[in-house]
Amino acid sequence: MVVQSELEKLGLGIKKIKLGEVVLEKPLDSEQKHSIEQILIPLGFEVIDDKKSQIIEKIKTIIIDQVHHADNEPKMNLSDILCTQLNHDYNYLSNLFSEVEGTTIEKYFIAQKIEKVKELLVYDELSLSEIAHRLNYSSVAYLSNQFKKVTGLTPSYFKQIKEDKRKPLDHL
Incomplete structure (x- = not known):
């Protein structure tokens, strides 16, 4: 719920959200990725971007x-x-x-x-x-x-x- 709320505050469209995974409607640019990291990391979340x-x-x-x-x-x-x-x-x-x-x-x-x-x-x-x-x-x-x-x-x-x-x- 916290992740969903924070992503919605940034105006990002969420397609699907479940424990440990968020699928967004559009790909993120580097500025948006940075904004997400700035918000979620202090809340104890880790942003994992690469496939491996x-x-x-x-x-x-x-x-x-x-x-x-x-x-x-x-x-x-x-x-x-x-x-x-x-x-x-x-x-x-x-x-x-x-x-x-x-x-x-x-x-x-x-x-x-x-x-x-x-x-x-x-x-x-x-x-x-x-x-x-x-x-x-x-x-x-x-x-x-x-x-x-x-x-x-x-x-x-x-x-x-x-x-x-x-x-x-x-x-x-």
């Missing part, structure tokens, strides 16, 4: 959506999801991502999954077995090994540390 950067951001958005918001959807292979949604060969996407981000799509995906595991551990509503199932791990052992490789901690030790830092309400 747009593809990278779309890859990240798809991965984040798959990890954090696709709980009830049937599990598909990540490479198939990316190819289908972005209409590019996976090798092209993978090489582009690695070149620009300095890490692989797989490592980024794993990092997002581990962040989700941390979140679910802190909420303390699911067992480690349920978390492994929800995030499509083949076993609790595999999840635990991957968690330790990324964080340096076991899931149970991470959970214990977080619980130790939380104070009961009667001690505040």
